Amino acid sequence: MDVFEAVAEPNRRHLLGLLAERDRTAGELVDSLPTLTQPAVSRHLRVLREVGLVEVHPDGQRRIYALKPDGLQQIDTWITPYRRYWRNHLDALEQHLEDR
């Protein structure tokens, strides 16, 4: 599983979003996805760990998850060449609006 696949899953994006705000325990993250069971969330966290998007620090019996978003650079780097395309499109739209 690579970073692209990891991020393709909506629940995992949700988890990353929460961790972007602040560190959270596994329990908090489980509570944040009421439609999923605890093991399901645990598996998503494992995937995020394995691709290096989060890290864990044990704190007693809790596990504190933290964002480690460096891996997202890979996606950012990939998307970069395409950015100019929709910038051009946007320019064309702005041009059109200006012309009126």
Add this chain to the structure above:
Amino acid sequence: MDVFEAVAEPNRRHLLGLLAERDRTAGELVDSLPTLTQPAVSRHLRVLREVGLVEVHPDGQRRIYALKPDGLQQIDTWITPYRRYWRNHLDALEQHLEDR
């Protein structure tokens, strides 16, 4: 299938890359992925069409595929808040290097 899943597949990223250079016929794209059969590539192109990342223009019996990367903005928008994190990390690294 959404944009994130569409882009999670390496062969589809490969196709997008080629289309970023220039428009191509379906046949050219099939030739660009020698490990896949023609129908397999055709299905990937269908997926990219359905999520709006490419568009097709018939030209006789050929079909000319063109990039329509606006949908990638969705990914770009999503990734934006995370960018500051690895920027900070980078800053920290630079700081460390400067300190030495």
Add this chain to the structure above:
DNA sequence: CACCTATATACACTTGCGCTTATATACGCC
């Protein structure tokens, strides 16, 4: 019209993902 080329679809198969239930592990507290 008959035949060829270019591309898409149908069908069947395999594999891996995401899920749930059940269980293990590990720490905290009495």
Add this chain to the structure above:
DNA sequence: GGCGTATATAAGCGCAAGTGTATATAGGTG
């Protein structure tokens, strides 16, 4: 040590993704 809480792993299942072979569609050419 015994029990409760927090988290991870195991086993099993359904389903959708990706693929190949075979076939359909449609346009080009003689």
